[in-house]
């Protein structure tokens with residue numbers, strides 16, 4: 001066979017196109033393809049074979065031409081096959097071989113992301129996750145937590161009471177008014193009544209207050225309550241636990257500061273500040289130039305709380321804390337208006353890591 005040259009490429013491609021045009025069935029078209037592209041005895045294969053017998057200085061040129069022919073024929077075949085397929089399809093039919101249209105995937109709400117992260121940190125530290133009822137009664141929510149009837153938090157101005165009273169249950173006195181729990185601390189009481197120490201739990205959940213909606217308040221928000229009870233539990237354990245949490249949650253350089261405070265159900269009580277993660281304590285707008293950010297309230301469990309659940313306060317000690325999930329989310333994502341978290345505007349929600 002004579003050595004092919006550039007003009008032969010055009011000739012062979014035209015011949016292939018003519019054969020495809022003549023093909024009366026898919027089978028005939030396939031046969032034409034095989035005559036040009038088949039592994040044995042095809043036009044392309046014979047061109048490849050001539051490389052072996054060609055003079056050394058022409059080998060490269062012939063290899064290039066053979067490749068050019070192969071690609072041109074393959075390209076014509078692809079075009080022919082796509083056209084034949086479209087012709088075989090009734091007008092308006094769906095081509096199931098086309099790639100699908102991607103549907104946008106939903107993702108977790110930023111508050112859920114923060115809550116999941118906190119739960120994950122505390123579970124790794126050995127805490128059990130416990131949930132409790134949002135409809136509570138005043139004994140579990142107040143009395144047992146050392147907030148007697150005259151306590152201001154029990155005022156109608158602060159608490160959302162429900163109409164029907166509930167009958168007494170284990171460990172609690174008779175009929176009581178029901179309410180939407182004002183804090184997850186009510187679950188401390190339910191859990192201690194049902195278990196004996198040692199106790200190490202976290203209680204995430206929604207709580208309700210009679211607050212008007214504004215930049216920093218909503219009538220419903222979320223907390224994570226923590227409770228540790230055992231023998232010989234001290235304030236040092238409280239601080240160590242929260243410091244470990246802060247390092248995990250806000251960065252390894254986080255430092256902790258306890259300021260004396262007051263809660264009826266803990267003694268002593270403290271507000272916990274952590275070093276500002278934005279300026280590392282130097283002072284910036286986020287920490288209001290103080291270098292510290294208040295994130296939670298905590299304290300050692302008040303002996304009166306142990307007495308309410310039948311624990312011996314001489315034998316057991318413990319600590320508890322409550323941290324606001326919205327508060328952490330607001331600080332972490334630097335959101336100025338808490339209401340944005342509840343309006344579910346996708347333009348807002350899509351800005352957060354999932």
Ligand SMILES: [Zn+2]
Pocket residue numbers: 276277278279280281282283284285286287288289291292
């Ligand atoms: Zn700062």
